[in-house]
Amino acid sequence: MSGKYKAAIFDLDGVLVDTAKYHFLAWKELAESLNFEFTQKDNELLKGVSRMESLNILLHLGGLAFSDEEKEKIAREKNERYVEYISKIDESDLLPGTVALLEELQYREIKTAIGSASKNTPLIIERLGIKKYFGAISDGNIIKRAKPDPEVFIKAASMLSVLPGDCVVFEDARAGIQAAKNAGMYAVGVGKKEDLPGADEWIASLGELNTDKLF
Numbered sequence: 001m002s003g004k005y006k007a008a009i010f011d012l013d014g015v016l017v018d019t020a021k022y023h024f025l026a027w028k029e030l031a032e033s034l035n036f037e038f039t040q041k042d043n044e045l046l047k048g049v050s051r052m053e054s055l056n057i058l059l060h061l062g063g064l065a066f067s068d069e070e071k072e073k074i075a076r077e078k079n080e081r082y083v084e085y086i087s088k089i090d091e092s093d094l095l096p097g098t099v100a101l102l103e104e105l106q107y108r109e110i111k112t113a114i115g116s117a118s119k120n121t122p123l124i125i126e127r128l129g130i131k132k133y134f135g136a137i138s139d140g141n142i143i144k145r146a147k148p149d150p151e152v153f154i155k156a157a158s159m160l161s162v163l164p165g166d167c168v169v170f171e172d173a174r175a176g177i178q179a180a181k182n183a184g185m186y187a188v189g190v191g192k193k194e195d196l197p198g199a200d201e202w203i204a205s206l207g208e209l210n211t212d213k214l215f
């Protein structure tokens, strides 16, 4: 059926832009400064997870415990390292199919929003020149509850003035797929089926999407 959904909500990191590698490098450097090793496999646990929750997971892996005040300081340090990386990104860091899909949705007058846990969303979309494609930005600066809570996506739908049931969410994280389903939205997993249980369909990248089927 064509014309089923009225809006598309995109997670940012790992869906539109390849920032997971920079999050990884920043966490790895931090772990090294605390004298333990942090691997790519460990990094999978942090996808879609908020900054402070990511730090809690990382410290757990390293068998370390800190006060809330110390954790605030460590999280700030990680973010400084991360911001240093992302302040150099450009269009070449966009994932395959991103611009073509955003152009097509704009042409078809499908509403679009970002739904991301990241507090760095404004900086990233500014650097990539993709702000113009979005009618709403729902991100870590305005939400209180992290994915899998549906807040970030419900807010995006409300900012676009559409009902949750009229939205398709694109997500690369397990918690993000759960958040989309908890919001009552159609969930497209960007990644492997085994990594993203509960999605309604899976694609390897945005370039693979059959838009006629959904919009």
Ligand code: BG6
Residues within 6 Å of the ligand: 012, 013, 014, 023, 046, 047, 048, 049, 050, 051, 054, 079, 116, 117, 118, 119, 120, 121, 140, 173
């Ligand atoms: C998510 C990423 O999009 O944003 C996580 O997948 C990250 O890895 C989270 O921790 C929060 O990002 P930031 O930029 O606010 O530290």
Ligand code: MG
Residues within 6 Å of the ligand: 011, 012, 013, 014, 015, 047, 048, 171, 172, 173, 176
């Ligand atoms: Mg993501």
